[in-house]
Amino acid sequence: MLVISCSDKFKNVVLILFFLYASTSFGQHKESNGFYRFLDSADIYVSENPKRAQSFLDSIPESPKGLMEGKLAEFYQLKALVSDGLNEEAKKFHYFMLALRYAKLEKNHTIAGMASLELFYITYIVKNDTTAFKYLEDAKTYYTLENNTNGLAEVMQMPAYVEFYKTNYKKSNQLILEHLEDYKKIEDDGYYYMYALFMLCNNYKHLHDLKNAHKYLNLLKGLQNDKTISPSLHTSHLATAYNCLAEVHLEKKAVDSSFYYLLKARELGKFMNNTDRENHYTLFADYYENIADVDNKKVYVDSLKYLHEQNLKENIEASIQINDELLNSENQLEIETNKKNINKYLVLGLIGVLLAVSAFITVRYKTNKKKLKSFSKRDKEFSYLQTNHEKLKVKVRGLEDFITEVKKEVKQIATISDTAEQRNEIRKLYKNIYHNSSTLLNKGESHLELINELNVEFFNKINSIHPELNHSEVIICYYIFTGFKNKEIAAFLNSSNRAVESKRYRISKKLSIQEKEITLIDYLQKI
Secondary structure, eight states: OOOOOHHHHHHHHHHHHHHHHHHHHHHHHHHHHHHHHHHHHHHHHTTTOHHHHHHHHHTSOSOOTTTSTTTHHHHHHHHHHHHHHTTOHHHHHHHHHHHHHHHHHHTOHHHHHHHHHHHHHIIIIITOOGGGHHHHHHHHHHHHHTTOHHHHHHHHHHHHHHHHHTTOHHHHHHHHHTTHHHHHTOTTOTHHHHHHHHHHHHHHHHTTOHHHHHHHHHHHHGGGGOTTSOHHHHHHHHHHHHHHHHHHHHHTTOHHHHHHHHHHHHHTGGGOOHHHHHHHHHHHHHHHHHTTOHHHHHHHHHHHHHHHHHHHHHHHHHHHHHHHHHHHHHHHHHHHHHHHHHHHHHHHHHHHHHHHHHHHHHHHHHHHHHHHHHHHTSHHHHHHHHHHHHHHHHHHHHHHHHHHHHHHHHHHHHTOOOHHHHHHHHHHHHHHHHHHOHHHHHOHHHHHHHHHHHOHHHHHHHHHHOTTSOHHHHHHHHHHHHTOOHHHHHHHTTOOHHHHHHHHHHHHHHTTHHHHTOOHHHHHHHO
């Protein structure tokens, strides 16, 4: 009879508990990472194709809490931006409120600032509520904490927009012109300069200063090739400007000029939001009234009626959906609370069982200590242990030999002066390691040490030039530099091809590759 010691039994129990916990945590982490890639994909399409971005967000469960730890602010921010692109104002306000709520919890000051700014605009401009200025102050605070100069520039533009909204056009112009050159100098995002030109153009139109209005309109149109501005965003501002010009000319009874700008605006109709579209139909109805065309006026009056009915229907549906989400959120919160309580009781129960087992084993250990010594001396037990020991020695020796051979190959590759030949040999070595020792590859630190030995200069240089790249992005850069394809990189990193493609896109975005008009692999070869 073999008697196991108290310490061995205790270790076994601890290992089983740790394994169960680690398996659960890994499963949740892996599932979460799967959902994170939907966020990345939605972020790519949110500006130009909000419906496609929505399809990626819809792939995430309705109750993302617990699955999107640290990413809930980003999730609801994207939901709000999609709602904005689809002209769903009620949902937009709801999701920006949630984005602000979770941004505060996650201490994501950039999203908190952006959400506060959007809530200011909706509350003040749409709802005409002066309490909105609290959101504007909050936006300034969050952007200051993050040292976000671009965000602060947008906050600085809001007083000018408030004056424009209050029809104080001269005051609005004065506030914009004071900082126009500062907006123009923001090279990484042309939105702020574009928005300033847009307001100047509209202010001068309402002041009937058409010379300056056309001057800033032409500057606004000249930004259509600015790659830092979303094309759809630029076009929507142009549509608003054309509507405004049509309105000014209609007030002056210049119906031909008004009709010209109405047609220009209609060409950009799909980029208008609901407010612009309503204004556009109203202007067309007024135009046809001025030229006594009753039939066409009726067409646009009917269009206005239909638009109002659609907006009402969408608002009702949005309210129902928001209520369902709030109810679902409360239910989910109750479920999560119950789960936490169950888990707490389970852990306490396991600890109690563990303590009882430990106490029992301790008593048995003291009683059977003498028997353990005599049993351990038996030939059969000794032979059994010796056999296992020999097997273990063989396994360790095999692993040592494998590692020794790999190190020899690494040193041999390091002496090759031809870069192309060296890279080819590295690829062969990686594939050999992957096919013969997947266990070794799964150990992230050993894997990184092996890579660093092969090309220390590359890692030193890219970390020096681009400190903004994180650990996993640097690894992918090295694989790309070495000449591996996405499929091969995915295999080495135990990831998906789609995840690698998403990583490559984010790396290119961080390194501003598109602006340099060069491919990522060529850029990495160059540095």
